[in-house]
Amino acid sequence: MISDHAICLMYHSLYDGEDEYLELHPDDRPYSLSTRQFRQQLQLLAERNIPVLDARGVEQAPHQVLRQQHAVVLTFDDGHRSFHRHALPILAEYGHTSFMFLSTDRISVDPAFLDWREVRELHQAGHVIGGHGASHRFLDELDREEVKRELQNSRERIESCIQEPCTTMSFPGGRYNPAVVKLAKDLGYKSLFTSEIRAPLFRRSPLLIGRHAIRHNMKLAEFCAMVTGDRRYAFRKRGLQLAKKSLQKLLGNERYHRLYQRLAARR
DSSP states (O other): OOOSSEEEEEEOOEESSHHHHHHSOTTTGGGOEEHHHHHHHHHHHHHTTOOBOOHHHHHHSHHHHTTSSSEEEEEEEETBTHIIIIIHHHHHHHTOOOEEEEOGGGTTTSTTBOOHHHHHHHHHTTOEEEEOOSSOOOGGGSOHHHHHHHHHHHHHHHHHHHSSOOOEEEOGGGOOOHHHHHHHHHTTOOEEEOSSOSOSOBTTBTTEEOOEEOOTTOOHHHHHHHHTTOHHHHHHHHHHHHHHHHHHHHHOHHHHHHHHHHHHHTO
C-alpha cells in the first residue's frame, strides 16, 4: 500500500566502523546509523523510484509540497559532525539534500558537533539549516521566557551564520505543547517538525510535520515498509508510539528518559 503524501525521515548521527560507533555518546547510539546502512537505504529509494524531495523546495511551501505525492524528505537532528564527514558526500552522490536541525549551543563548542564553518558549507551545498533549540532542553518543561530564549537564540545564531531567514525547526526530544507551538509561530517559524508518526498535515495545527525515526537496529525490510507507506506498518508503529507517550506522561520526562537510556543500553 502506498501513501498519498510525503514521508519525512528523522536521522541523527552516522558512523563508519566500530571505533567511530564506540566514540558516540551512549544517548546517541540508538539513533546512529552506519554509513553502509545509510547507503543501503538511499539505494533502496532509488531502486523503488521513490523521489527524495529537495529540502529547499519543501522549506518554501512545506504543506503544499508534502501532500502532492508519495515521496521522502530527509532530516537530521542535533548537528553531529558526522553529517559533514559522512552524510554530506553520500547525499551528494545521490543528488539529495536534507534538513539539518541544530542545537546551536553545541556548534563550535563540542568537538562531536559541527562548527559554524561547516554549517555554512552545508547551507552552500543546498541543505536547509533549521533550529533545534539552543541547549536541547525539552521545551515542554520550560516556562515561556525560557522557551522564547531557546527558540530565539537558536534562530538568531543560525541566521547570522547563513545570512538568510531561519523558518523551520524540530523539537528537542520531540517534546512540545500548544504553548510552545504558538510561541514558535509568533517568532516566525513556519514549519515545526515533530517525532510523531503522522501525515505531514496535522489537523490541530497546520505548522506541525510528523516524522519517522531511523534507528540503529532498523532492518532494511522495516525501512522498506516505512518508505513505501505501508499503512499496516504505520498503524502498528503509531500504536507503539501512543503507548510510549502514555508511559512518558505517567513517568514524566526525566524518569522516562532514564528508563529509555537503560533499555537502549541493552540493545
